[in-house]
Amino acid sequence: MSRKYVLPCAGYDRPGGKIGREAAEILADEDLEVVVGSVAALFAERPGEVKDFRSSQVICIDGCSVKCASKMAQARGNKDVLAVDVTESIAAIEDSKERGQAVVESVRRLYQNAVSKALPDFPSKDIDDSEFFIEKIDKFILKVQKGLYYSDNDFWARIEGEDVRIGASDLLQQMASDIFFVELAEIGKKVEFGDDVGGFESTKTAIEIITPISGTILERNELLENSPELVNESPYGPGWFYLVKPDDIDELELLKDASEYITYAVEKAKHELGKKV
Amino acid sequence: MSFKPKVGIISCSGEDCTGGNISREATLKALHELRPNETVTICLPLFLAGDEGERSFAKTFPTITVDGCNKLCAAISTARFSSDPSVKINVEDYAECISLNPKEKWRIGESATVVEHIAEEIARQVDRLREEWE
The missing domain is CATH 3.40.50 (Rossmann fold)
Structure with missing residues (x-):
């Protein structure tokens, strides 16, 4: 924090x-x-x-x-x-x-x-801008991290060994604005692709966390209970939600890769801004 | 010779605002320079944290609260935990907060005159309270 x-x-x-x-x-x-x-x-x-x-x-x-x-x-x-x-x-x-x-x-x-x-549970590897697709839309800077998979609901999934870590994309956290509360599901819960597993509230809205992968929750980010703003500050880093043991890793193929998602995200951001850029 | 109580002075603890700093400086001036033998300080955080010594003094003896702004934390807290302060001084009655230089939240500069006026007012009120004490 x-x-x-x-x-x-x-x-x-x-x-x-x-x-x-x-x-x-x-x-x-x-x-x-x-x-x-x-x-x-x-x-x-x-x-x-x-x-x-x-x-x-x-x-x-x-x-x-x-x-x-x-x-x-x-x-x-x-x-x-x-x-x-x-x-x-x-x-x-x-x-x-x-x-x-x-x-x-x-x-x-x-x-x-x-x-x-x-922060012992999160990889300490520095993240630099070369790891992102970056687009400027009006005054907003949108970052999409390369190497991740993205759902249409704007959640990301990252393969870590045999497990998958999930979180909110930069677009989602920017649309949500200041997040002040995150509620996460229990460890051990079995989830199906598209299930809502907890949610978060911001000064603008309440959003359900839609899992982009089926499996069992192995870890949840306990830091978010006292520090929900980590989702805004570092959505691809310490602001993650869950580490999941996937039922079928190939399910990730249903998602967009970073290059597909940046195009999708830019269009969505323009729509949200309510104008053609 | 009749007993004249010391007067407890409770100052605002607003750290990051100029009014808070002015209130503390004025209080210290009254405590240490103008009426050193007639006043005692009551530590607001200690008071809020539940210190019985601070609270019982304020229940029994006259108190002056010196607040840095219209939120009147010192006056409200004193009333809640002890009794109504005998005198409530508010820096905003001497200088509108909006006109105060935000840089002076840590160190007093041009507000020294306001500090002086408030310290003198505290001293005047101390004298009055002691005079009227029965």
């Missing part, structure tokens, strides 16, 4: 609170994906604050042992907060000017560790 909700201790009259705020300032200045949260706004469940909180990796900066920021984040339903203790982070730092930066480094280390642990 690239978006981070940094919740500093708001104890304005305490040294830890001041340093935590300095660290939040540095993080926000350096990283556009950082949103600085407010304990009081989170407490009051202000809609914008809650949206940021739920759609981001939450990182608390606690200024003292009471750990108000972490407690508030957990009270609001996030049990997976990353928490940095200012007191521990600055224990060996004598120069007061370097303390904010020391907390920033602690936050970065913690975040990197969490990210590397969170």
Whole structure:
């Protein structure tokens, strides 16, 4: 998850609170994906604050042992907060000017560790643009990854050994817009080609996940429960839905390959945009 | 000589907005410079997290909330967990939020005058509350 909700201790009259705020300032200045949260706004469940909180990796900066920021984040339903203790982070730092930066480094280390642990199931191979067909339609850039199979419902299937991973195409996630909820079927469920197996909701619509292959669900992407926006951010990567053991791998021949699908997808996108491009 | 209580000051914790920063700066100025012996700070997050010391003080003694915007988080929270604040100060009554420089959400610059006015108002209210205390 690239978006981070940094919740500093708001104890304005305490040294830890001041340093935590300095660290939040540095993080926000350096990283556009950082949103600085407010304990009081989170407490009051202000809609914008809650949206940021739920759609981001939450990182608390606690200024003292009471750990108000972490407690508030957990009270609001996030049990997976990353928490940095200012007191521990600055224990060996004598120069007061370097303390904010020391907390920033602690936050970065913690975040990197969490990210590397969170994505162990997905191939870490870098994806570059040469692996895509890319079309620009009006202001939209449409990407279709080569080597995958695509259904007319805009889901992709990728062969991985004897199994098949499935997800939503870039076109589908763009049409859906901001996805805030994904519901996935249970592991072990047997599915038939064209079955709906869960679904997702966005700010614009609700969409059923239509499986492009028959088989048995081996894995489902648990990260999507807390991070549904991964489907928007990386539909061919960490935003996948299921890993399926196919009944018949040849069923994929019923689907479009990437070169066929890009033509289909461009036409569909033009139609969605409601104009000839 | 009659007992004069200290006055608890509860400031907004809006991190990413200029009003929040102004409210905190004004509160700190009143606490440390203008009325250091007559005031105590009440930590809003600690208060919200359920600290009994902070909440019971605010139930018993006079409090001044200093909010950074019209959402009035500090005033609402104080009323919910302790009792109605004795005085509610809102930065937006001194400067419209829209006119505040967003760059000052971390460091006060041209809003120093607003900070000064609010700190003085806090100090005035502290004096009044202590004077009227029975």
